[in-house]
Amino acid sequence: MDHTSNYEPKSSFAKWWDDRLPVMRLMQGQLIDFPTPRNLNYLWTFGGILTFCLAAQIMTGVVLAMHYQPSAAEAFNSVEAIRRDVNYGWMIRNFHAVGASMFFIAVYIHIFRGLYYGSYKAPREVLWIIGVLIFLVMMATAFMGYALPWGQMSFWGVTVITNLFSSLNEIISGVGTAVVQWLWGGYSVSGTTLNRFFSLHYLLPFVLAGLVILHIWALHVSGQNNPTGLDIKTKADAVPMYPYAIAKDAVGLFAFLLLFAWFVFFLPDYLGHADNYVEANPLVTPPHIVPEWYFLPFYAILRAIPSKLGGVIAMFASIVVLVFVPWLDTSRVRSAKYRPLYKWFFWLLVIACLGLGYLGAKPPEGAYVIWSRIFTFYYFAHFLLVMPILGLIETPKPLPKSISASVLPSGGGGAPQGAAAAPETR
Amino acid sequence: MTSEVEDPDRRDFLVIAGNAFVAVGAAVTLWPFVAQMNPDAGAQALASVEIDLSPVKEGQAITAMWRGKPIFIRNRTPEEIKEAEAVAIADLPDQSARNDLLPETTPALDANRVKDGKVNWLILIGICTHLGCIPKGQAMGDSRGDFGGWFCPCHGSHYDTSGRIRKGPAPRNLEVPPYAFVSDTKIKIG
Numbered sequence: 001m002d003h004t005s006n007y008e009p010k011s012s013f014a015k016w017w018d019d020r021l022p023v024m025r026l027m028q029g030q031l032i033d034f035p036t037p038r039n040l041n042y043l044w045t046f047g048g049i050l051t052f053c054l055a056a057q058i059m060t061g062v063v064l065a066m067h068y069q070p071s072a073a074e075a076f077n078s079v080e081a082i083r084r085d086v087n088y089g090w091m092i093r094n095f096h097a098v099g100a101s102m103f104f105i106a107v108y109i110h111i112f113r114g115l116y117y118g119s120y121k122a123p124r125e126v127l128w129i130i131g132v133l134i135f136l137v138m139m140a141t142a143f144m145g146y147a148l149p150w151g152q153m154s155f156w157g158v159t160v161i162t163n164l165f166s167s168l169n170e171i172i173s174g175v176g177t178a179v180v181q182w183l184w185g186g187y188s189v190s191g192t193t194l195n196r197f198f199s200l201h202y203l204l205p206f207v208l209a210g211l212v213i214l215h216i217w218a219l220h221v222s223g224q225n226n227p228t229g230l231d232i233k234t235k236a237d238a239v240p241m242y243p244y245a246i247a248k249d250a251v252g253l254f255a256f257l258l259l260f261a262w263f264v265f266f267l268p269d270y271l272g273h274a275d276n277y278v279e280a281n282p283l284v285t286p287p288h289i290v291p292e293w294y295f296l297p298f299y300a301i302l303r304a305i306p307s308k309l310g311g312v313i314a315m316f317a318s319i320v321v322l323v324f325v326p327w328l329d330t331s332r333v334r335s336a337k338y339r340p341l342y343k344w345f346f347w348l349l350v351i352a353c354l355g356l357g358y359l360g361a362k363p364p365e366g367a368y369v370i371w372s373r374i375f376t377f378y379y380f381a382h383f384l385l386v387m388p389i390l391g392l393i394e395t396p397k398p399l400p401k402s403i404s405a406s407v408l409p410s411g412g413g414g415a416p417q418g419a420a421a422a423p424e425t426r
Numbered sequence: 427m428t429s430e431v432e433d434p435d436r437r438d439f440l441v442i443a444g445n446a447f448v449a450v451g452a453a454v455t456l457w458p459f460v461a462q463m464n465p466d467a468g469a470q471a472l473a474s475v476e477i478d479l480s481p482v483k484e485g486q487a488i489t490a491m492w493r494g495k496p497i498f499i500r501n502r503t504p505e506e507i508k509e510a511e512a513v514a515i516a517d518l519p520d521q522s523a524r525n526d527l528l529p530e531t532t533p534a535l536d537a538n539r540v541k542d543g544k545v546n547w548l549i550l551i552g553i554c555t556h557l558g559c560i561p562k563g564q565a566m567g568d569s570r571g572d573f574g575g576w577f578c579p580c581h582g583s584h585y586d587t588s589g590r591i592r593k594g595p596a597p598r599n600l601e602v603p604p605y606a607f608v609s610d611t612k613i614k615i616g
Binding site for chain 1: 469494556581
């Protein structure tokens with residue numbers, strides 16, 4: 001990306017500082033002058049929203065850790081005390097618990113945005129793969145965080161998920177058991193397990209923050225994709241990040257916060273499970289163990305395969321396959337806007353994922369299992385069959401000459417007109 | 427590129443030895459950080475438990491604890507025993523007896539999962555071999571699944587009256603813990 005910082009130190013101190021640590025120059029170059037495509041729609045505001053989510057989770061989480069006690073005897077009560085006794089604890093705790101769900105809503109929209117507009121295609125492969133890593137670390141963090149209240153769902157969720165590794169016994173006898181006991185620090189899930197999960201739950205968000213910096217760095221090297229999927233070719237295709245993209249991001253963020261706050265203040269427990277307000281009991285399995293909603297599609301894939309090892313492999317493969325998407329998609333056109341056939345398959349994928357999410361919450365029997373298998377099949381077929389084959393046989397629609405030609409009535413080439421980029425028209 | 431191969435000299439030896447030393451040192455340093463997560467001696471030194479079976483009447487079941495795991499103890503009825511003994515080995519998804527005191531190749535006959543002369547007592551680790559839930563079937567009124575044994579509600583595994591997997595995703599039969607009768611009505615597990 002060809003861009004430079006227009007930073008000019010305004011005082012002698014700023015000049016002195018800039019010669020020694022040019023952090024202001026870096027900030028101005030990356031966050032103010034950075035050229036953004038002029039046609040970005042609101043789906044591109046989710047990067048900023050996700051950055052906000054991570055910061056909010058870290059802030060509320062640090063506060064919660066001041067009041068939480070990571071022991072099997074005290075964990076459940078300390079969470080209840082946070083909700084009832086700690087000043088504003090109810091609000092901070094709700095922000096953290098609901099925040100996890102909001103984080104995942106945003107990340108799923110962000111991922112599907114990338115899939116629709118081909119944001120994973122060259123030269124953004126590394127950017128995309130770092131994104132997949134972020135998603136994985138996010139899932140690990142959320143999983144360990146959900147263990148901390150030490151309710152029935154916490155306990156049994158940990159039991160079921162850590163036991164996934166015991167399927168390694170089917171490859172080398174005894175290895176799975178050894179790994180699971182190593183994770184637990186005992187022969188069953190216990191306070192020892194809770195304690196280490198707490199430690200890792202505090203650590204991983206900072207790993208995430210590091211990965212996010214790499215993600216943004218990679219983004220600022222290749223530049224943002226946009227609804228046309230075309231590269232920025234002339235100055236007229238781009239607008240500076242501030243105020244244009246920043247202002248748009250702010251509008252998106254505030255709309256998102258409206259939804260966020262609605263859940264925090266009016267439906268704080270709606271996205272959770274009532275059983276998690278029963279303290280963990282190693283002798284009673286809840287009649288129906290379900291993970292949090294954001295894991296349901298993966299849980300459905302796990303249960304769709306009638307073999308333990310097979311189910312575990314399919315579940316992990318469903319994420320690993322995303323790493324290879326940049327090479328599985330053979331189309332030369334990035335944006336699905338100009339791919340008349342792929343567009344339909346994209347929505348089929350969305351339906352399959354939503355369907356798997358619904359089925360993940362249902363008992364594993366009868367028609368639910370059959371539909372889980374159909375959707376699981378499509379999920380993998382989409383990446384392994386549709387993407388490679390469709391790219392070769394599909395005739396894309398003609399692409400606009402440039403980004404500005406796609407949004408400006410004059411056909412582009414002119415100077416930016418007005419503050420906001422013209423809305424995308426279909 | 428020269429086709430000539432240089433003879434290893436003293437410096438090559440020092441470099442290889444030095445790097446090997448660093449690698450071994452790194453592994454040795456890393457090991458405590460891995461091993462600290464394993465069960466410690468306190469968790470391993472688990473006393474065995476003795477359980478009195480005399481209050482358990484025919485058809486009843488109790489759940490005991492051993493190593494933090496639930497132990498299913500069922501006093502089986504003659505019909506349940508007959509049902510368990512009648513199953514052909516070929517019908518079983520897992521054909522190993524899964525008895526901790528017998529080799530892994532022992533066939534999953536009912537006789538290999540109980541003690542001689544005490545065939546009414548079925549003693550099992552009550553953890554589903556799929557993903558570690560506690561199967562239903564111990565309490566009165568619980569669903570016992572399609573085969574009259576236990577039913578795991580998490581992912582729908584059915585166990586028969588010998589605790590063998592018959593249907594569902596669980597890969598193995600419920601495990602028989604190491605135990606012995608210390609008297610006619612008392613067992614010692616572990």
